[in-house]
Amino acid sequence: MISLKNCFYCSSYLCLNFLFIICISILVSPTFYTRIQQTLQQQKNKSFKFTNPYTNTTQDIRTINHHEQRNLIFFKENNKWTSRGISKNNIPDYKQFFVEESYTGERMKGDQISLEFILEMIEDFKSLKPPHQRYLYKIFQEIRDLFESLDTVVDIEISENTNFTVVGDLHGQFFDLLHIFELNGLPSEANCYLFNGDLIDRGDYSLEILVTVFSFKLLYPNSIHLNRGNHETETLNSVYGFYQEVLDKLYGDSISYFNSIFDYLPLVTILNKKIFICHGGLFLTDDVTINEIRNITRSEKSNRMYLQNPFSIFTCLLWSDPGIYNGRQPSVRHTSLVFGPDVTENFLKLNNLDLIIRSHQVEFEGYKIMHKEKLITVFSSPNYMGLLKNKGAIIRFDSQLNKKIIQFDSVDREQHKNIKRANAFN
Ligand SMILES: [Mn+2]
Numbered sequence: 001m002i003s004l005k006n007c008f009y010c011s012s013y014l015c016l017n018f019l020f021i022i023c024i025s026i027l028v029s030p031t032f033y034t035r036i037q038q039t040l041q042q043q044k045n046k047s048f049k050f051t052n053p054y055t056n057t058t059q060d061i062r063t064i065n066h067h068e069q070r071n072l073i074f075f076k077e078n079n080k081w082t083s084r085g086i087s088k089n090n091i092p093d094y095k096q097f098f099v100e101e102s103y104t105g106e107r108m109k110g111d112q113i114s115l116e117f118i119l120e121m122i123e124d125f126k127s128l129k130p131p132h133q134r135y136l137y138k139i140f141q142e143i144r145d146l147f148e149s150l151d152t153v154v155d156i157e158i159s160e161n162t163n164f165t166v167v168g169d170l171h172g173q174f175f176d177l178l179h180i181f182e183l184n185g186l187p188s189e190a191n192c193y194l195f196n197g198d199l200i201d202r203g204d205y206s207l208e209i210l211v212t213v214f215s216f217k218l219l220y221p222n223s224i225h226l227n228r229g230n231h232e233t234e235t236l237n238s239v240y241g242f243y244q245e246v247l248d249k250l251y252g253d254s255i256s257y258f259n260s261i262f263d264y265l266p267l268v269t270i271l272n273k274k275i276f277i278c279h280g281g282l283f284l285t286d287d288v289t290i291n292e293i294r295n296i297t298r299s300e301k302s303n304r305m306y307l308q309n310p311f312s313i314f315t316c317l318l319w320s321d322p323g324i325y326n327g328r329q330p331s332v333r334h335t336s337l338v339f340g341p342d343v344t345e346n347f348l349k350l351n352n353l354d355l356i357i358r359s360h361q362v363e364f365e366g367y368k369i370m371h372k373e374k375l376i377t378v379f380s381s382p383n384y385m386g387l388l389k390n391k392g393a394i395i396r397f398d399s400q401l402n403k404k405i406i407q408f409d410s411v412d413r414e415q416h417k418n419i420k421r422a423n424a425f426n
Pocket residue numbers: 169198229230231279359360361
């Protein structure tokens with residue numbers, strides 16, 4: 001009996017083992033695995049016909065709606081789904097795109113950016129008409145090379161009879177940028193501008209802002225300047241609107257061109273050796289010198305390394321905020337810190353500077369003077385996100401560093417109803 005029972009147990013054990021092996025082999029068999037993957041992907045990723053309002057072409061498109069893989073976009077080409085993932089150095093050569101006879105937009109004469117071209121492009125932007133791909137790629141290529149050639153800290157001396165205006169966060173509010181140009185004049189060699197980061201995300205017209213500002217920078221390289229903001233970073237702009245906007249208006253892989261351009265944006269501008277301008281603010285220790293900031297190298301790899309540290313000089317320049325108490329406090333942003341009036345005073349003294357101008361925070365009046373008038377926040381998105389009813393402001397300096405703060409209200413968006421893209425915040 002015992003031996004029979006043993007035998008029974010033994011055989012059922014074998015059977016179970018056998019069944020187990022069969023189950024495992026089914027599970028790991030490539031076809032079964034692929035089928036599960038396919039089903040999961042079909043549930044996760046919607047493929048759809050997509051008509052690009054800018055190029056007026058229809059494409060089959062699908063995206064992987066997964067945080068870690070958000071950069072994977074699949075296009076149907078020759079009946080096959082192919083991925084165009086992120087590759088940083090792949091801005092296509094603009095010369096391969098020819099401007100068709102039928103193209104009705106503005107034309108760049110001799111492939112040269114001119115004021116006429118930019119002004120016509122702005123008119124076209126108002127009705128969501130993009131420049132030709134040839135011109136877009138030309139602007140992308142040239143602006144990336146130009147930023148790469150600049151130092152991390154840009155020094156500027158305002159010349160006689162010249163104005164220098166600092167513009168704070170614009171956050172995709174293109175029509176408010178045009179309003180700034182109306183109030184303060186178009187960029188020119190005598191009317192210099194510094195755009196102090198966060199030109200993109202939140203609002204609907206980040207692309208139009210970037211292409212306009214990049215074009216002016218190419219036209220007047222010594223008069224138009226940009227500092228990098230915390231949103232000019234892939235981890236933020238893939239979540240706060242810019243990624244989706246570029247996907248809607250251009251092609252999916254265009255986002256990588258922008259992010260590779262952002263990697264070379266300068267971090268600090270110093271005016272007449274006296275005014276320190278960055279997007280965020282100051283640092284974890286009191287011993288940071290301008291020379292130390294000058295020595296920060298900018299590349300995709302090193303930027304990523306710096307930004308992984310929430311208290312690196314790089315991260316603080318983009319992220320920190322001024323507070324009312326002396327010393328340093330943790331930030332509600334969960335990265336970088338809040339620095340007090342004493343931190344500002346020590347930094348200015350150590351580096352022989354007079355004033356800090358920064359942006360990064362919405363202010364009801366569009367600006368805020370703090371730290372014994374040694375620090376000014378300037379924010380240029382009035383009625384921020386269509387919600388906050390705040391004013392916008394810009395700061396204008398003459399060559400003697402006399403400053404004038406100009407406030408302005410939001411332009412009436414109702415007049416721009418012809419824009420097809422819905423405002424996500426309405
Ligand atoms: Mn910011």
